[in-house]
Amino acid sequence: MSVPDVLARIRDAEAQSGRPPGSARLVAVTKGQDTDAIARAVLTHGAFPLGEGRAQELRDKAAEFTARGMAAEWHYIGPLQRNKVKYLKPVALVHAIEAEWQAEAIAQAAAGWGHAPDVLLQLHNGEAQKHGIPAAELPGVLKAVRDTGLTVRGLMVMAPDVEGEGAEATIRAVFRGAAQRAHDLGLSELSMGMSGDYPLAVQEGATLVRVGRSLFT
Ligand SMILES: *Cc1c(COP(=O)(O)O)cnc(C)c1O
Numbered sequence: 150m151s152v153p154d155v156l157a158r159i160r161d162a163e164a165q166s167g168r169p170p171g172s173a174r175l176v177a178v179t180k181g182q183d184t185d186a187i188a189r190a191v192l193t194h195g196a197f198p199l200g201e202g203r204a205q206e207l208r209d210k211a212a213e214f215t216a217r218g219m220a221a222e223w224h225y226i227g228p229l230q231r232n233k234v235k236y237l238k239p240v241a242l243v244h245a246i247e248a249e250w251q252a253e254a255i256a257q258a259a260a261g262w263g264h265a266p267d268v269l270l271q272l273h274n275g276e277a278q279k280h281g282i283p284a285a286e287l288p289g290v291l292k293a294v295r296d297t298g299l300t301v302r303g304l305m306v307m308a309p310d311v312e313g314e315g316a317e318a319t320i321r322a323v324f325r326g327a328a329q330r331a332h333d334l335g336l337s338e339l340s341m342g343m344s345g346d347y348p349l350a351v352q353e354g355a356t357l358v359r360v361g362r363s364l365f366t
Contacts (some may be wrong), residue, residue: 165352166352176359179210196221226244244340267300271306276309327353340359341353
């Protein structure tokens with residue numbers, strides 16, 4: 150696969166579900182890839198936002214991009230630890246806020262940077278995973294995060310790690326539930342779908358798909 154192949158599958162999934170072309174945007178997940186590989190495999194095809202899951206790696210890559218006169222919109226897609234917030238200065242969007250303290254730490258750091266990233270709230274996906282905000286707690290966390298001054302643009306969810314018969318239905322139900330929650334809360338962005346399941350995510354309303362491996366193999 151390559152960026153054009155992935156974009157074609159996104160366009161197909163949009164058409165299948167009656168969504169206008171371009172309603173789902175590709176976030177190119179570049180963790181583990183060096184600057185030359187990113188330039189060759191991703192940026193020759195367009196100015197896609199770049200997603201990184203490790204804060205120091207993001208900081209280092211953003212610095213290298215700047216040194217080489219290259220531009221990028223950086224998204225931080227990983228879980229956020231307190232001592233890593235300082236590396237997020239280049240970031241435009243943080244995908245996986247799961248607690249009020251994370252938003253407070255970002256807002257505090259952003260005061261020193263002179264600009265703040267926007268954020269998405271990560272919804273818990275119902276399986277026994279430790280990450281994400283339970284649906285019942287979303288309205289409260291949304292209010293608390295907004296009170297820090299950050300702009301909440303939407304929700305993010307990870308597909309549950311299931312395989313075999315019924316897996317697709319289970320994943321689809323999680324994506325559909327996330328779309329419903331975002332709609333109920335009046336949030337317009339929905340980050341969901343990875344290499345294994347992004348067409349499904351687009352059919353269910355994703356506005357941002359986080360695809361890595363498929364772009365580089
Ligand atoms: C790595 C990662 C992705 C991309 O996964 P691929 O399977 O490489 O497409 C998406 N989202 C998150 C949070 C990730 O850590």
